[in-house]
Amino acid sequence: xxxxxxxxxxxxxxxxxxxxxxxxxxxxxxxxxxxxxxxxxxxxxxxxxxxxxxxxxxxxxxxxxxxxxxxxxxxxxxxxxxxxxxxxxxxxxxxxxxxxxxxxxxxxxxxxxxxxxxxxxxxxxxxxxxxx
Amino acid sequence: xxxxxxxxxxxxxxxxxxxxxxxxxxxxxxxxxxxxxxxxxxxxxxxxxxxxxxxxxxxxxxxxxxxxxxxxxxxxxxxxxxxxxxxxxxxxxxxxxxxxxxxxxxxxxxxxxxxxxxxxxxxxxxxxxxxxxxxxxxxxxxxxx
Numbered sequence: 001x002x003x004x005x006x007x008x009x010x011x012x013x014x015x016x017x018x019x020x021x022x023x024x025x026x027x028x029x030x031x032x033x034x035x036x037x038x039x040x041x042x043x044x045x046x047x048x049x050x051x052x053x054x055x056x057x058x059x060x061x062x063x064x065x066x067x068x069x070x071x072x073x074x075x076x077x078x079x080x081x082x083x084x085x086x087x088x089x090x091x092x093x094x095x096x097x098x099x100x101x102x103x104x105x106x107x108x109x110x111x112x113x114x115x116x117x118x119x120x121x122x123x124x125x126x127x128x129x130x131x132x
Numbered sequence: 133x134x135x136x137x138x139x140x141x142x143x144x145x146x147x148x149x150x151x152x153x154x155x156x157x158x159x160x161x162x163x164x165x166x167x168x169x170x171x172x173x174x175x176x177x178x179x180x181x182x183x184x185x186x187x188x189x190x191x192x193x194x195x196x197x198x199x200x201x202x203x204x205x206x207x208x209x210x211x212x213x214x215x216x217x218x219x220x221x222x223x224x225x226x227x228x229x230x231x232x233x234x235x236x237x238x239x240x241x242x243x244x245x246x247x248x249x250x251x252x253x254x255x256x257x258x259x260x261x262x263x264x265x266x267x268x269x270x271x272x273x274x275x276x277x
Contacts, residue, residue, distance in 0.1 A: 101210050104210045126242040126244075
């Protein structure tokens with residue numbers, strides 16, 4: 001019974017983290033592909049933002065990422081109905097930070113050097129301590 | 133290669149940090165005024181859309197998403213991530229100095245660690261250059277001749 005509860009809790013947390021990682025990496029890939037949004041502005045003023053907004057909203061990678069983020073939102077709501085917020089919030093945040101760094105290195109080929117791994121580790125521990 | 137950020141890009145990162153944390157705080161304050169919502173009282177969610185704090189929170193979260201995506205268009209995901217985490221620090225400091233809540237030693241340590249993490253990443257390059265740039269670098273060094 002206890003093992004079942006533990007398995008369910010961590011499956012929910014892992015599911016939320018995986019969806020967040022997929023969403024963030026897909027959106028980051030979309031934005032990297034589009035390049036600096038300032039350069040997509042057609043002219044100065046508010047009307048100039050139509051170009052970047054259209055480019056973002058018609059990007060398949062962005063739409064896939066936004067879909068994953070929407071699923072992540074509902075998965076988080078479900079998780080909060082079975083797991084305490086004090087565990088769910090820091091656990092999903094920490095797993096998402098570590099997973100994002102690994103996924104950015106593998107899929108986005110980012111240079112995740114020792115400095116960035118250390119930053120991820122510090123953020124994870126920091127988030128857990130803030131939730132205490 | 134070190135990429136120096138322009139002042140406008142620092143402003144975007146500051147917007148990422150501030151909009152998420154202040155937006156969440158406003159939503160939380162607004163929902164505390166609305167009261168608990170359950171499946172039998174879903175109409176309260178529509179009622180919530182008329183609350184000034186909820187409206188301000190939604191506007192700020194739209195601002196967060198826009199500034200976050202703008203930052204990702206010129207910086208690595210692993211560079212922008214600690215900036216989003218800095219939002220936790222802002223919420224903790226707001227709760228300490230605005231709401232006068234007590235912050236334990238654990239929380240102050242957490243704040244210190246996240247500030248250090250942002251410092252580590254901010255000191256490095258904001259963007260990883262891929263193949264075309266690497267090829268140019270090799271050519272510039274004369275190795276390709």
